Amino acid sequence: MTNLLVTGGAGFIGANFVHYWRRHHPADGVVVLDALTYAGNPANLDGLTGIEFVHGDIRDTALVEKLLADHGIGTIVHFAAESHVDRSIHGPAAFVDTNVIGTLSLLTAARAAWLTGPGHAHRFHHVSTDEVYGTLGPNDPAFSETTPYAPNSPYSASKAASDHLVRAWHHTFGLQVTTSNCSNNYGPYQFPEKLIPLFLINALHGRPLPIYGDGMQVRDWLHVEDHCRGIEACLLKGRVGETYNIGGGAELPNLIVIETLCAAVDAAFAADSGLAARFPDAPAAKGQPTVSLKTFVTDRPGHDRRYAIDETKARAELGYAPARTFEQGFAETLHWYLANEGWWHAVMDGSYRDWVATNYAV
Ligand code: NAD
Numbered sequence: 001m002t003n004l005l006v007t008g009g010a011g012f013i014g015a016n017f018v019h020y021w022r023r024h025h026p027a028d029g030v031v032v033l034d035a036l037t038y039a040g041n042p043a044n045l046d047g048l049t050g051i052e053f054v055h056g057d058i059r060d061t062a063l064v065e066k067l068l069a070d071h072g073i074g075t076i077v078h079f080a081a082e083s084h085v086d087r088s089i090h091g092p093a094a095f096v097d098t099n100v101i102g103t104l105s106l107l108t109a110a111r112a113a114w115l116t117g118p119g120h121a122h123r124f125h126h127v128s129t130d131e132v133y134g135t136l137g138p139n140d141p142a143f144s145e146t147t148p149y150a151p152n153s154p155y156s157a158s159k160a161a162s163d164h165l166v167r168a169w170h171h172t173f174g175l176q177v178t179t180s181n182c183s184n185n186y187g188p189y190q191f192p193e194k195l196i197p198l199f200l201i202n203a204l205h206g207r208p209l210p211i212y213g214d215g216m217q218v219r220d221w222l223h224v225e226d227h228c229r230g231i232e233a234c235l236l237k238g239r240v241g242e243t244y245n246i247g248g249g250a251e252l253p254n255l256i257v258i259e260t261l262c263a264a265v266d267a268a269f270a271a272d273s274g275l276a277a278r279f280p281d282a283p284a285a286k287g288q289p290t291v292s293l294k295t296f297v298t299d300r301p302g303h304d305r306r307y308a309i310d311e312t313k314a315r316a317e318l319g320y321a322p323a324r325t326f327e328q329g330f331a332e333t334l335h336w337y338l339a340n341e342g343w344w345h346a347v348m349d350g351s352y353r354d355w356v357a358t359n360y361a362v
């Protein structure tokens with residue numbers, strides 16, 4: 001039994017992690033620290049008991065230090081970040097402020113709370129991305145933990161910087177850290193700026209599906225609950241000072257993901273006549289294929305071509321393996337978005353519409 005501080009716990013992966021942890025470790029106390037940026041939504045934590053939500057910024061070092069002391073926190077799981085590559089192209093500074101300065105602030109607070117005085121048993125788990133490794137050619141081996149860092153976007157550069165800080169706080173100050181670098185997550189509560197929820201919601205409204213470039217960029221897709229299981233394995237079995245790559249075993253070109261999504265939407269409408277009444281503008285409501293919404297648009301600047309995860313180390317040391325195929329995980333995700341229309345209507349507020357106007361302006 002321990003008490004956890006989960007940063008960014010009102011965002012997509014953080015909220016899924018809090019739900020997961022409460023289900024599997026109900027004796028642990030959980031404090032969520034989240035600044036509630038456009039991506040944070042307290043409703044993502046609805047229905048949970050045994051958690052305390054703190055509206056605050058990870059850059060507020062004094063606040064973090066006080067939370068660690070007041071709540072007897074022994075574990076930090078650090079998700080809070082600016083997380084969207086396209087936004088990092090439009091406004092890189094926020095990514096340095098949150099991902100680099102914010103992580104520095106957390107490390108500073110953790111060091112003060114845990115390493116001064118008598119010392120405490122503790123763990124700082126840092127959640128990072130496979131994007132720090134850069135981009136792969138079609139025949140290159142997948143990213144392993146020893147692949148040299150080569151970040152290409154302001155987002156991945158800021159995450160790489162934060163990974164280096166975490167590593168340094170271990171080597172220099174003895175902070176007990178682990179880091180995980182994972183692939184593209186999908187699942188419940190994902191903000192509809194990322195590929196899968198954006199395309200699902202556009203498909204339901206009969207809006208174009210904007211495919212960057214030729215759509216042949218390759219990503220590994222990881223269901224968010226499998227990611228949570230991977231982080232749990234890092235916390236329980238990971239060796240201090242080590243990094244672990246966590247993947248979904250589903251390396252797919254975007255066009256295949258999009259075609260899978262379109263076919264699943266068509267099948268859902270065919271199976272449930274009520275969907276046509278709820279979403280009358282969907283092509284599927286008019287007997288047309290959803291794939292007719294595919295629209296090729298200008299490529300993202302600096303768009304990484306391929307990411308792939310070699311998870312040999314996580315399998316061998318942590319016993320980690322994804323529990324779902326992409327088809328299973330995607331079917332669950334579609335079901336969740338159809339069942340939770342109220343959630344995604346509520347998050348698509350004014351700031352979201354401003355973002356769509358900026359990013360997809362022609
Ligand atoms: P998200 O954008 O959905 O959520 C981020 C959360 O952090 C939000 O709740 C936001 O309010 C909060 N936050 C932002 N700045 C903050 C600050 N200064 N102080 C406190 N809270 C702040 O992101 P996500 O997709 O859930 O990603 C979580 C983590 O996982 C990030 O570190 C991201 O880099 C990493 N990651 C994500 C993916 C993915 O596919 N989504 C893949 C690999 C790694």
Ligand code: TYD
Pocket residue numbers: 085086184193194195196198210211212215217218219254
């Ligand atoms: P995204 O979900 O933004 O994740 P990341 O950039 O971190 O991989 O994008 C996943 C892939 O989908 C990526 O290759 C970019 C592409 N994409 C589009 O083609 N159109 C879109 O509107 C979006 C958001 C992404």
